[in-house]
Amino acid sequence: MNEIYPLAVPKGRKLKCEVCEAPAERMCGACTVTFYCGVAHQRADWTSIHEKICQLLIPLRTTMPFYNSEEERKHGREQLVQRQKHLIELCYKVSQKYLFEGKHEESVPAALHSLRFRINVYGANSVQVVPAYLLLTEASIGLGQIVQAEEYLAQAQWIVLKATECSDEIQSLLHRNLGLLHTAKGNYEEARYHLANDIYHASCEYGTDNIRISAAYFLMANVFLHQKKMDVAGSLYTKVTDIWHTYLDQPIQNQLHAIKKPTDILAKELENDTGLDEPQESEAIHILETILEIREHTVEEKSQTTIKILKTVAMLHYLMMNLSKAHELALKAYLLSRELPNKEEFEALRELLSLIASKNPVTLKSAKFYNQTL
Template identity: 65%
Template sequence: MNVIYPLAVPKGRKLRCEVCEAPAERMCTACTVTYYCGVVHQRADWGSIHEKICQLLIPLRTTMPFYNSEEERQHGLQQLQQRQKHLIEFCYTVAQKYIFEGKYEEAVPAALHSLRFRMNMHGLSSVELVPAYLLLSEASLGLGRIIQAEEYLSQAQWTVLKSTDCSHATHSLLHRNLGLLYMAKENYEEARYHLANDIYFASSAFGTEDVRTSGGYFQLANVFQTLNKLDVADTLYTKVADIWHKYLNNHYQTLLQSRLQQIDLLGKQVENDTGLDEAQEAEAIQILTSILNFQEVTSNKAPGKTVFVLKTLAMLHFLMMNYSKAEEYALKAFNLAREQLSVQEQDDIEELLNLVSAEESHPP
């Protein structure tokens, strides 16, 4: 982390902490455009997001240079807007990834950055602010701060109600977070209502079999598991695993076909790719690992379900080029399949295991 020192506040200028908006006493000496109330919030922001975006903030928070023509000025404004768009999405993705990894404290500063950039670009009442409010609500729930989560959710709800062009995807996110809130409050009837709405809006936006819809099914399964309705939970978890398996298997099969040709059209070796951003990869790991834990406890009489999730996790980590984890899951799947499943199923998993082992032995 960069060296920090007390800030000499310019006369007449009110500076606010990046994290809590209290009067600032410190400055980041690397960018000199970011301020903090004290060392605790500076370190929290640095560890969460600031280290990644420190230098990107300078052109956004300094006076625009003098331009010789209106054309140059418009070009400069367009570049600033592109930087803001990039930072909105980047900070949002980083905060999402932290949440899926259970790192709720780290998620808060990144989500706050995304919210402020959205406010600067879209105004204080735009529906574009809603995803950031929902991230802050989810992080607050993870930290056990239910009242604060409710405040963020209320702001998100009010913004959606005032909007005339709110997308199905945003409605889905809102209902999912309301479902999570009511789960935390142990009001499972309300949780089920909102999660059913989440699935409806996500299905309208993306389709019933899309990985972006699977999160609603997963959270609804968690409700039924909590209520000890394990058969219903198992049905929903199985559907989620099917969605992720189909998605990852499509990428896996495409990769296998490409590697049969050894090279792509540019003459370069084909690299693994999940087609997901870092937050979606973290979500996939969280969801599939949770389902695996459930299946290992409840599916002693149906080991095929456990093998299926293990294989899906192996494909995910293989496509992420995390070969040690991929081999771990593939080996578990193969050993269990060898004891319980058909020869064809064993062969499919052995093919994946051999491919993973080869990659781990001879990385590109």
């Protein structure tokens, strides 16, 4: 982290802060191609994303080498674009992960990087820049900066309006952020309208029972919860739980089958893998643990809905190798299920606990207990 020395700056070049675009007074000493208005923004950028991409920025922000032929020049430009596309996705996913973890301030610099690289590669008016504007919208809403959120959202809406074609995925994200904005402002009817459109476009893109649509149902349920319409909210939370339960149960069943008939199954079936990237895992944890908290405060503890969400969250933590947490939640669901007539669910939870115990030496002795309780 260095101050800028005048002789090190090319004559006539105006340096801007990476975070706010104000005149820069400091330079990153590691890459020497990134500048800041002061220590606060330098630290914010480093914490958010710069530490991960510091060295990757050097070839993008330095003069291209001399090429002997047009073919070499073309190849060099193509490599430059590919590097930027890589950074677009990396910065986007990092920003997304921060949002799902509730770290709105940390998500902003990463989202700004994604936006700038998108503009460089696709142009300022391309629909490809919309997702980055929507990340910034969501971060601003989380920070309570409603005016700033409206500005980012207006820019995204204008681009979509001007576009000749726009995918259902982008339309879904746009309506989702409009729903979030109206929810934050207490305009619940408007929020429901946009979230209904989010569900429609997400269904067109992914199907009605895909995990990618679960967030739309979840946000709609939250609006009904704000309106104290508990029955409707509850049915939507159940829909979200069912989607994730179906998705997570498949690898669990694969592992159980592999244990029973190991010669029929590849060794890969015994490996723990959610099939999700880090932002998706963070989103799943946020959604499912929020529903669990709501269920535990609004539904009878021994109900089937409480048991199912406990099991679903337990499966997620198991596949993420958070074995202690998975054991805690599965055991709670198991003990509650003993007092209900659904013996099939009781057996499924016993098998899940045995599976968790098989991967966790701390709880391995518990497997004998589960097998003895039938």
